[in-house]
Amino acid sequence: MLVISLLKMEIRERMKLLTDVRRLLLKSGIAPENLPGEEDLKKIERKVKSEDKKLLKGAKKLKKK
Numbered sequence: 007m008l009v010i011s012l013l014k015m016e017i018r019e020r021m022k023l024l025t026d027v028r029r030l031l032l033k034s035g036i037a038p039e040n041l042p043g044e045e046d047l048k049k050i051e052r053k054v055k056s057e058d059k060k061l062l063k064g065a066k067k068l069k070k071k
Contacts, residue, residue, distance in 0.1 A: 031038055 028038065
């Protein structure tokens with residue numbers, strides 16, 4: 007029972023914090039729902055890895071010449 011009460015308190019605190027942050031953003035003229043979405047981190051990591059491989063292949067071709 008104590009654990010449930012603590013979890014409820016934690017949830018209330020987080021909700022208040024999120025509400026306060028949102029209020030501050032809106033006060034600054036920033037609506038979070040209008041912000042552009044960010045690219046998925048895993049997708050970016052794959053892209054960087056792929057580009058690194060291409061650069062290495064290009065470097066090896068230059069060394070052979």
